[in-house]
Amino acid sequence: xxxxxxxxxxxxxxGTSLRLSCAASGFDFNIYAMHxxxxxxxxxxxWVAVIWYDGTYTFYIESVxxxxxxxxxxxxxxxxxxxxxxxxxxxxxxxxxxxxRNYDYLDVWGQGTAVTVS
Amino acid sequence: xxxxxxxxxxxxxxxxxxTISCSGIRSNIGVNFVSWYQQIPGTAPKLLIHDDDKRPxxxxxxxxxxxxxTSATLGITGLHTGDEAFYFCATxxxxxxxxxxxxxxxxxxx
Numbered sequence: 001x002x003x004x005x006x007x008x009x010x011x012x013x014x015g016t017s018l019r020l021s022c023a024a025s026g027f028d029f030n031i032y033a034m035h036x037x038x039x040x041x042x043x044x045x046x047w048v049a050v051i052w053y054d055g056t057y058t059f060y061i062e063s064v065x066x067x068x069x070x071x072x073x074x075x076x077x078x079x080x081x082x083x084x085x086x087x088x089x090x091x092x093x094x095x096x097x098x099x100x101r102n103y104d105y106l107d108v109w110g111q112g113t114a115v116t117v118s
Numbered sequence: 119x120x121x122x123x124x125x126x127x128x129x130x131x132x133x134x135x136x137t138i139s140c141s142g143i144r145s146n147i148g149v150n151f152v153s154w155y156q157q158i159p160g161t162a163p164k165l166l167i168h169d170d171d172k173r174p175x176x177x178x179x180x181x182x183x184x185x186x187x188t189s190a191t192l193g194i195t196g197l198h199t200g201d202e203a204f205y206f207c208a209t210x211x212x213x214x215x216x217x218x219x220x221x222x223x224x225x226x227x228x
Contacts, residue, residue: 035217037163037217037219044120044204044206044219044220044221044222045155045157045163045206045208045219045222046219047208047216047217047218047219050217059215059216060216061216061217062214062216095162095163100168103150103210103217104150104151104153104168104169104210105151105153105165105168105169105208106153106155106163106165106208107165107168107174109162109163109164109165110162111161111162112162
């Protein structure tokens with residue numbers, strides 16, 4: 001079955017870096033755009049970034065531009081989120097999700113990985 | 119403050135119907151598809167409605183979506199306690215070149 005599994009979360013200090021991974025299985029990873037969405041404790045969902053199926057286009061929410069980098073390795077069916085200069089307000093559960101027609105909707109979600117910046 | 123506006127909470131009795139609104143502007147809901155997600159606390163979001171009014175396989179027809187202009191609505195009929203969750207609308211914003219979510223609506227089935 002289609003599955004996304006995030007990893008790489010943890011507790012880090014402000015100003016440091018962390019790289020999240022999202023391993024895909026059960027579908028043709030290399031033909032879909034992939035997204036990161038986060039949820040701060042007790043808050044709603046916040047879209048973070050998207051990368052096109054072939055990596056040609058990436059888009060980010062304003063608050064992470066210049067600090068976060070979304071990438072993918074289609075040969076490994078893995079999505080990444082490199083997070084630099086982390087801030088306390090980056091604390092959240094980070095979900096990866098599959099995008100349909102790039103950004104029209106997100107139909108497969110991972111279980112999330114928790115990032116705490118403190 | 120979220121780009122898309124949803125009521126913080128709605129409630130209704132078992133068996134009744136509820137609607138959840140999602141308000142945006144021309145650059146987001148006005149020109150792009152709206153999707154809806156259900157999230158039970160402690161779990162990942164689940165796609166309920168896509169392309170404004172389409173249900174994925176496995177989503178019962180008690181759930182419906184509609185859109186008019188720059189607003190969208192999620193409808194749920196025949197409520198039961200298992201529907202208690204948070205509901206989020208989402209779309210793409212062409213001006214921001216970013217995905218946007220509503221702030222979420224907590225549904226309570228009294």
